[in-house]
Amino acid sequence: MSKLFLTSYFSGVADLFPGFAGEDCSGKKVVFIPTASLPEKVTFYVNIDKKALQKLGMIIEDLEISTASKEEIEKSIANTDYIFVSGGNTFFLLQELKRKCADKTIIEHISNGKLYIGSSAGSIVLSKDIGYVKIMDSTNAAPDLNGDYSALSVVDFCVVPHLTNFPFKKVAEKIIKEFSDILDIRGISNNQVIIVDGERVETLTAKGKQK
Numbered sequence: 001m002s003k004l005f006l007t008s009y010f011s012g013v014a015d016l017f018p019g020f021a022g023e024d025c026s027g028k029k030v031v032f033i034p035t036a037s038l039p040e041k042v043t044f045y046v047n048i049d050k051k052a053l054q055k056l057g058m059i060i061e062d063l064e065i066s067t068a069s070k071e072e073i074e075k076s077i078a079n080t081d082y083i084f085v086s087g088g089n090t091f092f093l094l095q096e097l098k099r100k101c102a103d104k105t106i107i108e109h110i111s112n113g114k115l116y117i118g119s120s121a122g123s124i125v126l127s128k129d130i131g132y133v134k135i136m137d138s139t140n141a142a143p144d145l146n147g148d149y150s151a152l153s154v155v156d157f158c159v160v161p162h163l164t165n166f167p168f169k170k171v172a173e174k175i176i177k178e179f180s181d182i183l184d185i186r187g188i189s190n191n192q193v194i195i196v197d198g199e200r201v202e203t204l205t206a207k208g209k210q211k
Contacts, residue, residue, distance in 0.1 A: 001113055001197075001198040002110055002111070002116075002154060002155075002196050002197075002198065003110075003113060003114075003115045003116070003196065003197055003198075004110070004115075004116050004117075004118070004126065004154070004155070004194075004195065004196035004197075005017060005020055005021075005115065005116070005117045005118070005193060005195060006117075006118045006123035006126070006155075006159055006188075006193060006194040006195070006196070007117070007118060007119050007120070007123060007161075007188070007192075007193045007194075008087075008119070008120055008123070008161035008162050008163075008165070008188050008189060008190045008192065009045060009048075009049070009087070009119060009120065009161075009162075009165075009190040010049040010052055010053070010084070010117060010119045011045075011048045011049050011051070011052035012189075012190040012191045012192075012206060013191060013192065013193040013204070013206045014052040014053075014055070014056060015206060015207065016193060016204055016206060017056065017117075018056065020193075020195050020197070021082075021115060024057075025056045025057055025058050026056070026057030026058075027057060027058075027059065028057070028058050028059070028081040028082060029058070029059045029060075029061060029079070029080040029081050029082070030053055030058045030059070030060055030061070030080055030081065030082040030083070030084050030117070031061050031063050031076050031077050031080040031082070031083055031084065032050065032053070032060045032061065032062050032063065032084045032086065033063050033064075033065055033083070033084065033085045033086060033122070034046050034062065034064065034086045034088075035064060035065040035066055035085075035086075035088070035092070035093050035096050035097075036085070036086055036087055036088030036089055036090060036092060036093035036120075036121040036122065037086055037087065037088035037089075038066065038088065038089075038092065039088065039089045039092045039138075039141040040088045040089060043088070045086070045087055045119070045120075046086050046087075046088075049084075049086060049087075049119055053084065058082070061076055061079075061080055063076045063077070065096045065097060065100055065102050066096045066099075066100075068100065070100055070101055070102075073100055073101075073102045073105060074105055077102075077105055077106065077109055077114075078109070081114075081115070082114070082115045082116070082117060083106060083109065083110075083114060083115070083116045083117065084117040084118075084119070084122070085106075085116070085117070085118050085119070085121070085122030085125065086119050086120075086121070086122055087119045087120030087121045087122060087161075088120070088121050089121065089137045089138065089141045089142070090120075090121040090124045090125055090130050090133055090136075090137045091130065091137055091138070091139050091141055091142035091145060091149070092141040092142045093121050093122070093125055094125055094130060094142065094145065094149070094151055095141075095142035095144050095145050097125070097152075098145075099144065103151075103152050106152065107152055107153075107154060110154055116154075118159075120161045120162070121137070123159040123161060123194070124151075124158070124159050124161065125151050125152055126151065126152050126153075126154040126155050126159075127151050127152075127153070127155060127157065127158045127159065128150065128151060128153045128156065129149050129150050129151055130149045130151045131149040132158055132160075132175060132178075132179050132183060132185075133160075133175065135171055135174060135175060136168065136171050136172070136175060155196065156184060157183075157184040157185070157186050157194075157201075158179070158183045158184060158185050158186065159186055159187075159188065159194060160172050160175050160176055160185055160186065160187040160188070161188060161190075162189070162190060163176075163187040163188055163189045163192075164189040164190075165189055165190045172187060186203065188203060189205075191205055191206045192204065192205050192206070193206075
């Protein structure tokens with residue numbers, strides 16, 4: 001049964017996480033995968049999300065997929081309570097997950113009930129195919145995909161992050177306009193999260209914050 005916390009920006013909705021997890025997060029171990037941020041010039045969100053996790057009392061174990069061995073990847077994911085996949089370039093993230101077979105490892109652990117947290121690219125990559133975000137992220141960062149953007153297929157909908165937030169507001173709106181007739185598009189702002197708990201799928205907004 002999948003248990004997913006899919007965000008645009010984890011720190012914007014971090015207060016909602018303990019309630020969703022259904023437990024005290026203090027002392028819980030989270031494997032933190034920042035891989036998507038590697039091709040990006042702006043990466044401040046990585047440390048901000050880390051601080052939000054630490055504020056909840058979690059112990060962070062960094063896992064850089066692109067440089068880790070398959071054995072290290074499997075061990076790190078197996079030995080932590082939660083999986084966190086950070087934002088950045090979704091195509092580069094998918095390329096590296098596939099290259100190291102980490103996609104299969106993550107899918108297996110999600111299927112076995114391990115809680116998964118996605119932030120932006122980390123949320124998008126769970127869809128069946130990430131081609132719909134080509135106008136948001138550059139495919140040039142992932143030449144090894146060779147135009148095959150089939151992703152993890154954990155969910156049957158497509159997350160569009162940063163819906164009302166600069167600098168992605170216009171491009172997010174364009175994606176929704178272009179694909180809403182053919183895909184199950186779920187747009188969320190930086191203050192919203194899509195939670196998946198088995199058959200339950202719901203979009204929540206952080207208290208006291210606008211959509």
